[in-house]
Amino acid sequence: MHSDRLLLGPGPSNPYPEAMEALSRPVLGHLDPEFLTLVADTAQRLRTVFGTRNRLTLPVSGTGSAGMEACLASLLEPDDLAIVGVNGYFGERLCEVARRLGAQVRAVHAPWGRPLDPEQLLDAQRQAPQARLVAVVHAETSTGVRNQIAPLRELQNTDTLLLVDTVTSLGGIPVEVDAWGVDACYSATQKCLGAPSGIAPVTLSERAVQRIRDRERPVCSFYLDLSLLDAYYQGDPARYHHTASSTLISSVHAGLGRLLAEGLPAVWERHARVGERLQAALPELGFELFAEQGHRLPQLTAARLPDGVVDAAGRKALREDFGIEVGGGLGPLAGTGWRIGLMGHNAQTRPLTTLLAAITS
Amino acid sequence: MHSDRLLLGPGPSNPYPEAMEALSRPVLGHLDPEFLTLVADTAQRLRTVFGTRNRLTLPVSGTGSAGMEACLASLLEPDDLAIVGVNGYFGERLCEVARRLGAQVRAVHAPWGRPLDPEQLLDAQRQAPQARLVAVVHAETSTGVRNQIAPLRELQNTDTLLLVDTVTSLGGIPVEVDAWGVDACYSATQKCLGAPSGIAPVTLSERAVQRIRDRERPVCSFYLDLSLLDAYYQGDPARYHHTASSTLISSVHAGLGRLLAEGLPAVWERHARVGERLQAALPELGFELFAEQGHRLPQLTAARLPDGVVDAAGRKALREDFGIEVGGGLGPLAGTGWRIGLMGHNAQTRPLTTLLAAITS
Numbered sequence: 113m114h115s116d117r118l119l120l121g122p123g124p125s126n127p128y129p130e131a132m133e134a135l136s137r138p139v140l141g142h143l144d145p146e147f148l149t150l151v152a153d154t155a156q157r158l159r160t161v162f163g164t165r166n167r168l169t170l171p172v173s174g175t176g177s178a179g180m181e182a183c184l185a186s187l188l189e190p191d192d193l194a195i196v197g198v199n200g201y202f203g204e205r206l207c208e209v210a211r212r213l214g215a216q217v218r219a220v221h222a223p224w225g226r227p228l229d230p231e232q233l234l235d236a237q238r239q240a241p242q243a244r245l246v247a248v249v250h251a252e253t254s255t256g257v258r259n260q261i262a263p264l265r266e267l268q269n270t271d272t273l274l275l276v277d278t279v280t281s282l283g284g285i286p287v288e289v290d291a292w293g294v295d296a297c298y299s300a301t302q303k304c305l306g307a308p309s310g311i312a313p314v315t316l317s318e319r320a321v322q323r324i325r326d327r328e329r330p331v332c333s334f335y336l337d338l339s340l341l342d343a344y345y346q347g348d349p350a351r352y353h354h355t356a357s358s359t360l361i362s363s364v365h366a367g368l369g370r371l372l373a374e375g376l377p378a379v380w381e382r383h384a385r386v387g388e389r390l391q392a393a394l395p396e397l398g399f400e401l402f403a404e405q406g407h408r409l410p411q412l413t414a415a416r417l418p419d420g421v422v423d424a425a426g427r428k429a430l431r432e433d434f435g436i437e438v439g440g441g442l443g444p445l446a447g448t449g450w451r452i453g454l455m456g457h458n459a460q461t462r463p464l465t466t467l468l469a470a471i472t473s
Numbered sequence: 474m475h476s477d478r479l480l481l482g483p484g485p486s487n488p489y490p491e492a493m494e495a496l497s498r499p500v501l502g503h504l505d506p507e508f509l510t511l512v513a514d515t516a517q518r519l520r521t522v523f524g525t526r527n528r529l530t531l532p533v534s535g536t537g538s539a540g541m542e543a544c545l546a547s548l549l550e551p552d553d554l555a556i557v558g559v560n561g562y563f564g565e566r567l568c569e570v571a572r573r574l575g576a577q578v579r580a581v582h583a584p585w586g587r588p589l590d591p592e593q594l595l596d597a598q599r600q601a602p603q604a605r606l607v608a609v610v611h612a613e614t615s616t617g618v619r620n621q622i623a624p625l626r627e628l629q630n631t632d633t634l635l636l637v638d639t640v641t642s643l644g645g646i647p648v649e650v651d652a653w654g655v656d657a658c659y660s661a662t663q664k665c666l667g668a669p670s671g672i673a674p675v676t677l678s679e680r681a682v683q684r685i686r687d688r689e690r691p692v693c694s695f696y697l698d699l700s701l702l703d704a705y706y707q708g709d710p711a712r713y714h715h716t717a718s719s720t721l722i723s724s725v726h727a728g729l730g731r732l733l734a735e736g737l738p739a740v741w742e743r744h745a746r747v748g749e750r751l752q753a754a755l756p757e758l759g760f761e762l763f764a765e766q767g768h769r770l771p772q773l774t775a776a777r778l779p780d781g782v783v784d785a786a787g788r789k790a791l792r793e794d795f796g797i798e799v800g801g802g803l804g805p806l807a808g809t810g811w812r813i814g815l816m817g818h819n820a821q822t823r824p825l826t827t828l829l830a831a832i833t834s
Contacts, residue, residue, distance in 0.1 A: 113723070114507045116499040123716055124500050135496040135720065138477040139485050139669055141798045146475045173671065174535045174696060177715040181696045201713075209695045302716055308500055310534065310671055310718040332693050334570045335535060335542045349801050352562075354538040355484055355663055357671040359496065360721070362474070437502045440710050 117431070118458070120467055121439030122253045122412055123280065124302035124309050125455040131307040131367035140358035147358050148347040154361055155345075157368035158313045161282055161305070161376065162297060164289035168321050168342050171364060172312040173356050174335075176279040176300030179312025181209050182336035183275055183296045184247070186324050190214030192244040195236045195272075197228040201254035201442045202277060206247045213332065218243070224443050225255050225414075227407040230263035237272050244323075245273040245295075251281035254442040256403040256414040256451065258285065265293035273320055279303065282313070283371055284383045284411035284455055295320040301360075304383065304411055306456030307367035310360045314338065367456070383459040384410045390454060393468055402449060411459060414441065416449045423447050434470040478792070479819070481828055482800030483614045483773055484641070485663035485670050486816040492668040492728035501719035508719050509708045515722055516706075518729035519674045522643055522666070522737065523658060525650035529682050529703050532725060533673040534717050535696075537640040537661025540673025542570050543697035544636055544657045545608070547685050551575030553605040556597045556633075558589040562615035562803045563638060567608045574693065579604070585804050586616050586775075588768040591624035598633050605684075606634040606656075612642035615803040617764040617775040617812065619646065626654035634681055640664065643674070644732055645744045645772035645816055656681040662721075665744065665772055667817030668728035671721045675699065728817075744820040745771045751815060754829055763810060772820060775802065777810045784808050795831040 119126050140147040155169045162169065172182050184206070188194060194210045197203055199222035207217045220236050222228045228248060237243055246267055248259055258281075267274045273295040278287050284304030289297050295317040302309035316324075316338060324331075324339045331337035335354065344353035371379055387410020391401055398418025401408065417423060423440060427450070430436045441449035454464060480487050501508040516530045523530065533543050545567070549555060555571045558564055560583035568578045581597050583589045589609060598604055607628055609620055619642075628635045634656035639648050645665030650658050656678040663670035677685075677699060685692070685700045692698040696715065705714035732740055748771020752762055759779025762769065778784060784801060788811070791797045802810035815825060 113495070113498060114501060114511065115505075117501060117505065119500060119502055121502055124502060124719075126500060132497060134474070136493060137474060139480060139487060139663075140475060140478060141480055141482055141485060141800075143801075144476075144478065144792070144798065150475065174539065175715045175718070178535065178696050181694065185694075205695075212691050212693050212695055214693070300716065302500075302718075308718055308720040309716040310721055330573050332573050332575070333542065333546075333697075334566075334573055335539050336694075336696070350807070352803070354536045355661065355670045357536070357663075357669055357721075358485075359669040359724075360671055360718075363720075431505070437505065439502075440504075442713070446711070 115435060118436045118463060118466060120452055120454065120458060120463060121437045122451045122453050123455065125306065125453055125458045127308055128306040128367045128370045128457045130370045131363045134362040134366035135359055137362050142356045143347060143349055150358065150361055150365060151345055154365045154368065157365065157372060158315065160372060161368065162289045162315050163287055163291060164315050166289065166315045166317055169315040170341055170345050171361055172314050172336065172341065173354060174312055175309050176298065176312050178336060179298030179300065179314050180206065180277060182312065182314055182338055183298050184209050185213055185333045185336050186331050186338040187245055187273060187275065187296060187320060188213050188215045189327060189329055191216060193218060193240055193242060195220060195233065195240065195243045195246045197233055197248040197259065199226060199228050199257060200224050200249065200252035202249045202252060225257060225402050226404050227257050228259045230260050233264060234266055237267060237270060241270060243272045245275050247275040249277040250287065251409050251412065253280045253412055256409050256412045257407050258409045261292045261294065268293040273323060280412055283379060285380055285409065289315060301364050304455045305364065305367055306371060307364045308360065311364050386454045386459050386461065386464045387411055387413065390452065390464055397471060402445060411453060411455045413452045414445055414449055416445065430470055436467060436470055476796060479797045479824060479827060481813055481815065481819060481824060482798045483812045483814050484816065486667065486814060486819045488669055489667040489728050489731045489818045491731045492724045495723040495727035496720055498723050503717045504708060504710055511719065511722055511726055512706055515726045515729065518726065518733060519676065521733060522729065523650045523676050524648055524652060525676050527650065527676045527678055530676040531702055531706050532722055533675050533697065533702065534715060535673055536670050537659065537673050539697060540659030540661065540675050541567065541638060543673065543675055543699055544659050545570050546574055546694045546697050547692050547699040548606055548634060548636065548657060548681060549574050549576045550688060550690055552577060554579060554601055554603060556581060556594060556601065556604045556607045558594055558609040558620065560587060560589050560618060561585050561610065561613035563610045563613060586618060586763045587765050588618050589620045591621050594625060595627055598628060598631060602631060604633045606636050608636040610638040611648065612770050612773065614641045614773055617770050617773045618768050619770045622653045622655065629654040634684060641773055644740060646741055646770065650676055662725050665816045666725065666728055667732060668725045669721065672725050747815045747820050747822060747825045748772055748774065751813065751825055758832060763806060772814060772816045774813045775806055775810055777806065791831055797828060797831055
């Protein structure tokens with residue numbers, strides 16, 4: 113009924129075969145004991161990839177953007193101050209979502225293509241210790257930049273929570289929620305986790321959970337209130353919240369199973385290897401890598417196009433002649449650059465060489 | 474990996490085979506021209522089942538609850554007055570979601586199990602013509618009651634919008650968005666539409682669209698802002714919003730295809746027929762139908778248990794001995810009643826007779 117694409121843009125990527133297969137399993141009701149076991153097992157697998165022992169770890173029924181909003185809406189009240197690192201589109205998105213929730217936002221900028229300076233973020237917090245959270249995107253999908261999270265662990269000595277977007281990093285490069293002192297972390301399933309989109313894994317530290325308990329006003333969103341979701345997934349029928357999709361959760365569970373059977377270090381190594389090869393090859397083809405050296409993500413590469421390659425026409429040719437999708441640029445790269453993902457199941461040699469062959473043919 | 478249930482609770486129901494099959498299609502990116510065609514075709518099928526020509530008709534990436542919140546969040550501003558019909562759990566949910574958004578709520582009640590009086594709702598609006606919307610659940614999933622919507626068409630002569638929840642009605646009984654003067658309508662895919670959960674079909678009239686344009690403050694939710702979703706589904710990369718799931722939308726598209734190939738009148742007739750048979754059989758088995766006669770939904774039946782049947786043990790036996798799921802009661806039926814759905818693919822003779830055989834054996 114529709115085409116079979118090799119998905120090498122910023123996401124979705126092609127899911128692991130195990131994740132596709134799981135989609136065909138019979139649907140389960142949201143109160144079925146087998147569904148509750150599936151959710152508990154999925155949460156346990158998510159804890160492993162998040163690097164956390166957080167009890168509150170669950171699949172939000174929406175995409176990564178729903179995960180972002182679930183965290184911000186649950187942790188911020190109107191007029192709260194949020195400090196947000198901004199060096200790309202998704203940092204800007206964090207600001208926009210927080211502002212819509214009525215929060216005050218103080219942005220700490222770095223140019224697109226360069227990493228945030230963790231010291232500037234910590235300074236901003238020192239100047240405004242009343243800030244309720246610092247929010248940072250780990251892997252900026254718009255630029256291919258990796259931001260450092262570990263130095264922000266210092267926030268654990270303050271009353272300011274650390275919120276980290278791992279939409280494009282989780283399962284592709286190391287994420288260490290507990291070791292880095294991350295209080296709230298969300299991701300998405302259609303990138304390095306190798307499943308379809310539609311689920312946002314979220315994990316909260318105990319002090320983030322306590323922050324929600326201590327709210328003065330209820331979360332303005334019912335659908336994305338993480339305390340309601342937490343209660344719901346305990347399986348008490350009186351805490352009915354929504355009809356979670358066993359179809360999507362089964363798929364995520366299976367994708368995570370495949371990933372963990374391979375082992376996180378091996379998966380990270382696989383992403384690193386093909387990403388390096390891509391980033392070595394592109395300049396030879398006339399592309400100019402956008403992210404600053406030393407801060408590049410292996411799984412997502414943004415690059416300016418060679419002279420003579422027209423953005424839309426080039427992507428159309430890849431799509432129509434080869435069935436390959438790459439992503440257009442955002443911000444300063446709009447119309448002049450591409451974003452190429454080698455994520456999850458596609459972080460392998462064949463997708464890489466297939467793409468390079470198509471570009472050079 | 475898990476059991477194959479016959480899902481005869483309040484939802485999810487077992488999807489149409491065509492909807493299951495579509496889940497296995499290759500994933501498409503959210504900017505792929507084939508994906509945009511899929512979304513446009515799905516919207517067109519949704520217009521047919523909604524009975525509308527509304528341009529803004531789209532799949533929200535979340536469950537029915539996300540559809541409810543998308544409509545309320547997009548149409549209400551803080552301190553706006555909303556009049557809400559309440560005769561069951563989902564009417565109460567409408568109030569809760571609206572209150573969290575900062576709206577004032579005036580509830581118009583009817584007892585659980587009885588229909589709302591449309592004249593009371595219209596009176597409430599006459600007494601408070603500044604009300605921004607009147608919200609009503611068409612098919613109360615908690616009680617099996619069908620509320621009348623057509624008389625509320627009168628609201629078209631006022632500045633008050635009409636918002637209708639068709640989560641359990643759409644595809645099971647007639648829904649006529651345009652003929653009934655409904656300004657905003659949301660549903661869910663896992664009930665009478667015969668697909669998995671995870672998508673909330675939504676449609677807005679032109680005056681509802683205008684209401685969003687005229688807002689003084691942005692919608693507090695970025696994820697559920699229907700004007701952003703509308704722009705996103707036009708396919709302009711600059712209006713990126715979230716990574717919609719081609720997997721789920723393909724499945725909904727296929728389920729709708731099956732439904733429309735059969736034809737809406739035939740599908741409604743099928744739901745009516747098996748529902749009548751169930752409602753004739755249950756009293757003979759000692760069940761007492763909960764919804765008032767003349768206002769019963771065929772697709773969802775709530776009934777008090779016969780003496781001697783213990784709720785949890787009875788449902789467990791159905792599940793473990795027969796692989797059949799029925800739903801527990803909510804509100805006054807909690808612990809003392811069941812909710813039985815014959816919806817979508819399950820609105821057929823075999824699921825009905827299979828259930829009756831299991832109950833009587």
